[in-house]
Amino acid sequence: MFSAVAKAGWLLGLREKNKTSLPPIVKAGDPVFHEPAQEVDPKEIGSDKIKKTVDDMVKVMRLAPGVGLAAPQIGVPLRIIVLEDTKEYIRYQTKEEIKAQDRHPFDLLVILNQKLKKKSNRTALFFEGCLSYQLPGWLGNDDLEMTNLQRHLATEFEMKDLGVLSVDGYIAVVERNLDVEVTGFDCNGQPTKVDAKGWQARILQHECDHLDGTLYVDKMVSKTFRITKNLGLPLAEGCPKLGVR
Numbered sequence: 001m002f003s004a005v006a007k008a009g010w011l012l013g014l015r016e017k018n019k020t021s022l023p024p025i026v027k028a029g030d031p032v033f034h035e036p037a038q039e040v041d042p043k044e045i046g047s048d049k050i051k052k053t054v055d056d057m058v059k060v061m062r063l064a065p066g067v068g069l070a071a072p073q074i075g076v077p078l079r080i081i082v083l084e085d086t087k088e089y090i091r092y093q094t095k096e097e098i099k100a101q102d103r104h105p106f107d108l109l110v111i112l113n114q115k116l117k118k119k120s121n122r123t124a125l126f127f128e129g130c131l132s133y134q135l136p137g138w139l140g141n142d143d144l145e146m147t148n149l150q151r152h153l154a155t156e157f158e159m160k161d162l163g164v165l166s167v168d169g170y171i172a173v174v175e176r177n178l179d180v181e182v183t184g185f186d187c188n189g190q191p192t193k194v195d196a197k198g199w200q201a202r203i204l205q206h207e208c209d210h211l212d213g214t215l216y217v218d219k220m221v222s223k224t225f226r227i228t229k230n231l232g233l234p235l236a237e238g239c240p241k242l243g244v245r
């Protein structure tokens, strides 16, 4: 079963009414996050409706800004993820951080009906966040009519203070696999395959988890959970060290 509101909205085409505005990012607490998303009907792949959803997802992700988004995060309970990482996002991190996280820019990826496979047992622990755990307020995404200045500040804020997945909000350490393979279909129904490692593998696992009804807080080292501003504070005693295991 899917979130009644999200499902009804999607199936009845209620969102069509609002063609010009982008959907807001659904926030933690919505049941859509705890239910597995449905496969996109192969007959629907390539349809205008699915292309519009993907288009909205890309715009919402870039505006947030974030490095990944899953369809449930805009209230669409379907197995679709989008992700990208850019030089611009990465430039706020130190060389040491980039190296430790094995983070590299990559072009936009759109994957439908994805399957994720772990390719090794190597794992790493780092802080990550989620756009659905962003604090409400002027940095929030509820109002996508933010001024350019606010948008600029939001970007700066995210990158300087966090440099990972989320903007202002909550973060926690999550152990993720370092080598994964994701197969699926692109927007046009062509089979696609991504061999990912390091930070890209982390983003993929985070987004694929969304489609299985799993959030980063379900996997986090709970004593590391904190507000973004406290990223730099020491870890509590007993917490595992950050980095590759």
Ligand code: ZN
Pocket: 129, 130, 131, 132, 206, 210
């Ligand atoms: Zn997320």
